[in-house]
Amino acid sequence: MAGLKLNPRELREYIKEYTGREVSACMQCGLCTAVCPVASFMDLHPAALVRAVQVREVDLAKLKSIWVCVSCMTCVDKCPRDVAPGLVVETLRQIALKSGIEPRTYSQLLIDETTPSILLVTYSRKSTG
Amino acid sequence: MMYPVQTLLYYPGCSIKRDFIVVERTSKAVLEALGYKLVEINNWYCCGGFPGVTLSEHSKYVSSLRTLTMAQMQARELGTDTVVTLCPFCYNTLKQGEQLRSIKPDLYTRVASYLRDEFTPYQGGLRVVHFVELLYSKLSDLAKLSEGRLKGIRVAPYYGCMLLRPKSIALDNPDNPEIIERILRPLGAEPVKYPYRTYCCGSFHTLGEPEIVKRNTSKIASSITSSGASITVTPCPLCLYNLRVNTNLRVLHLSEIVAYALNLRDFLDEESFKILSTLRGEI
Numbered sequence: 031m032a033g034l035k036l037n038p039r040e041l042r043e044y045i046k047e048y049t050g051r052e053v054s055a056c057m058q059c060g061l062c063t064a065v066c067p068v069a070s071f072m073d074l075h076p077a078a079l080v081r082a083v084q085v086r087e088v089d090l091a092k093l094k095s096i097w098v099c100v101s102c103m104t105c106v107d108k109c110p111r112d113v114a115p116g117l118v119v120e121t122l123r124q125i126a127l128k129s130g131i132e133p134r135t136y137s138q139l140l141i142d143e144t145t146p147s148i149l150l151v152t153y154s155r156k157s158t159g
Numbered sequence: 160m161m162y163p164v165q166t167l168l169y170y171p172g173c174s175i176k177r178d179f180i181v182v183e184r185t186s187k188a189v190l191e192a193l194g195y196k197l198v199e200i201n202n203w204y205c206c207g208g209f210p211g212v213t214l215s216e217h218s219k220y221v222s223s224l225r226t227l228t229m230a231q232m233q234a235r236e237l238g239t240d241t242v243v244t245l246c247p248f249c250y251n252t253l254k255q256g257e258q259l260r261s262i263k264p265d266l267y268t269r270v271a272s273y274l275r276d277e278f279t280p281y282q283g284g285l286r287v288v289h290f291v292e293l294l295y296s297k298l299s300d301l302a303k304l305s306e307g308r309l310k311g312i313r314v315a316p317y318y319g320c321m322l323l324r325p326k327s328i329a330l331d332n333p334d335n336p337e338i339i340e341r342i343l344r345p346l347g348a349e350p351v352k353y354p355y356r357t358y359c360c361g362s363f364h365t366l367g368e369p370e371i372v373k374r375n376t377s378k379i380a381s382s383i384t385s386s387g388a389s390i391t392v393t394p395c396p397l398c399l400y401n402l403r404v405n406t407n408l409r410v411l412h413l414s415e416i417v418a419y420a421l422n423l424r425d426f427l428d429e430e431s432f433k434i435l436s437t438l439r440g441e442i
């Protein structure tokens with residue numbers, strides 16, 4: 031997959047339109063990363079991701095965090111500046127999906143007859159929209 | 160019948176019907192014992208998982224508004240205004256769908272326009288509740304009917320995410336929930352508090368990145384083990400599955416332990432019945 035780099039200014043505007051939140055309001059307190067239950071599995075943890083969106087180009091084809099986030103909304107409720115990193119992640123993931131980037135193919139999924147449908151629904155929806 | 164019967168519309172969702180039918184069986188039995196009658200929504204649709212995983216802002220709400228549209232027609236016929244869900248994912252999605260009209264009217268209008276060809280779209284006025292809230296509204300009945308049957312059993316409630324976040328749909332304080340503890344006490348049980356009771360289990364990563372779920376469930380499990388609980392209960396089928404597959408904890412769905420407490424033995428699986436009876440014998 032070729033890179034999918036987005037200009038920071040356009041990206042910030044897109045995020046604002048989509049989530050109603052201002053990434054420029056982030057003060058880098060790190061609370062979102064502290065409460066995120068999967069931050070240690072991310073390449074850019076929530077606070078770092080918000081910082082990246084504030085200041086530089088982000089290559090969505092390479093970014094793993096957007097697939098690691100489970101949309102648990104812990105950071106969204108906790109952020110003192112109402113930046114809602116989880117919704118920023120969601121927006122980036124949607125742009126990636128719409129551009130044809132897929133996290134992994136179905137044949138790689140660990141499915142058997144005991145897999146509950148809730149897992150199939152949430153995982154496949156997250157990976158395909 | 161002890162109480163006047165209150166009719167509720169029931170939204171089952173995919174996992175309850177396909178993988179956790181015991182949850183439906185025990186929840187229905189419990190709610191009937193508490194004076195509710197559940198009528199399944201005709202033509203219900205998959206809730207879509209949950210709003211965080213969709214491709215666009217409006218696609219988050221299509222399935223829930225469609226279900227609420229169907230529910231509203233039936234609610235009028237039945238004379239009820241309440242939709243009860245058993246799965247926290249369904250609760251989360253339907254509740255956010257229900258709030259759309261008042262929170263984001265423009266978006267509601269757009270999503271409703273997709274439905275307009277077929278039906279009059281959902282007009283507001285339904286109450287989306289979770290099983291846990293109905294139990295919480297009947298604490299004295301729970302005490303009466305159970306006669307404190309779970310006396311002395313130390314229970315660890317595990318909440319998961321979907322009943323508590325985002326805070327707009329939270330059915331209790333998301334930072335320090337107590338609602339399940341308050342349901343367990345009248346049954347005689349001793350709920351224990353432990354730090355990781357609202358920590359995400361790793362959710363759907365079971366299918367692609369199982370190490371995330373292993374790590375998170377093991378944190379939860381050691382937190383529960385050091386709390387001294389002899390059994391864990393959760394209201395969420397996905398958390399239940401993840402905890403069972405990845406840890407050595409004894410985990411039941413909340414509806415199973417409540418059904419046991421109310422002496423509704425016929426509705427329980429043999430396995431869960433044995434676990435609970437053994438625990439009761441040990442006390």
Ligand code: SF4
Nearest residue numbers: 056057059060062109
């Ligand atoms: S919690 Fe909010 S303000 Fe703090 S680092 Fe995260 S996004 Fe920035």
Ligand code: SF4
Nearest residue numbers: 066099100103105116
């Ligand atoms: S919503 Fe995503 S980024 Fe935020 S705390 Fe949850 S998993 Fe972490």
